[in-house]
Amino acid sequence: MSKRTKLKFKKMLKKAEFVHADLEYHEELMVDAKVEFNEAFLDKISNWPKRKRIDWSFHLQGVQDERAKKLLEQAEKQRQEKLAEAEAEQNTSIVKNKEVFIDGETGREFYTNPDEIEETDTDDKKGIIKKLYRKIASETHPDKLIASGFSQGEVTRKESIFKKAKEAYERDNWYTLYSVAVDLGIEVGEIDEKHIDWIEEDIKLTMGRISQMGQLFTWVWYTSDDEGKERIMDQYFKQVYNWPPDEG
Structure with missing residues (x-):
């Protein structure tokens, strides 16, 4: 890595750290905002005259019925899409000579021996992200921690790291995976x-x-x-x- 690239990379890391800190600030305050907003919402309704509250109840039921109908339609569409994805996965050959874990929430497969990556992996963004995620998962996935002998505090910490890495993987977010890997002492490759x-x-x-x-x-x-x-x-x-x- 040239000096110019190294300095530019360092500068961008600082910018990324700042905006992620700002996002964390907003997300944490949003928790309080939702609580206070909901309380104000209910207080406003409770202060209405009885007749108005009755009218509101009937009106709200109609709104909820319409939303429930739309949610059912969306759920059915998602179910059909998942069935199609599952069928496509069954038609894909799977490497059998590696230790494989299935992510319970996403259904995605990843390998816990990251040094044995399939030859089909590429050096494009998705391929690099996948490799980095597998390395992190090999050290932090809950299934790997069960018989690890770690203290409960360390297990909880690593489970939190895994969750963060999984969310980054699903978002194709290389920066967060890079940050997690560095914190874990994982080799991230040439920048x-x-x-x-x-x-x-x-x-x-x-x-x-x-x-x-x-x-x-x-x-x-x-x-x-x-x-x-x-x-x-x-x-x-x-x-x-x-x-x-x-x-x-």
Whole structure:
């Protein structure tokens, strides 16, 4: 790695650390925001006159019935997609001479002996991410920790790391996997310009997640003054529940 690439990589790492810290800040505050927003939502309803609360109950039931119908349609669509994926996987040859684990939540396979990677693996982004994830999983997957002899505290810590790595893997997030691997002392390979590009992509995506969170009713309400909170709550009732209902 040239000096210029090394310095640029270091700079991008610092930027990524900052935006991820900002995302963590928003996510942690969002927990409190949701609690306070829900309390304000219920308080507003409880302060309505009895007749209005009855009308709201009937209106809400209609809204919920329509949403339930849409959720059932989405669930059926997802079920059909999973069946199609399962059928496709059955038609794919699987290497039998390696120790294989199945991720209980995603159904994905990964190998716990990362030094024996299939020849079909490539050096593109997905291939590199897969290799890095397997190395991390070989040290942190819950199935590997059961008979490890680690203390409960260490098992809990590694399970948390595995969860973080799995989420990064599912998002094709090389930066987070890289950070986890470095913390675990795992070899990450030679760094070059493409890795810098991947960090830049991660920064943009992370900033996008922060921006989306900042536009949510809950967040806007939480960060507003009392007058703004009242106005935003009324907008929430109207846009989300069409309340009060449109006449005619």
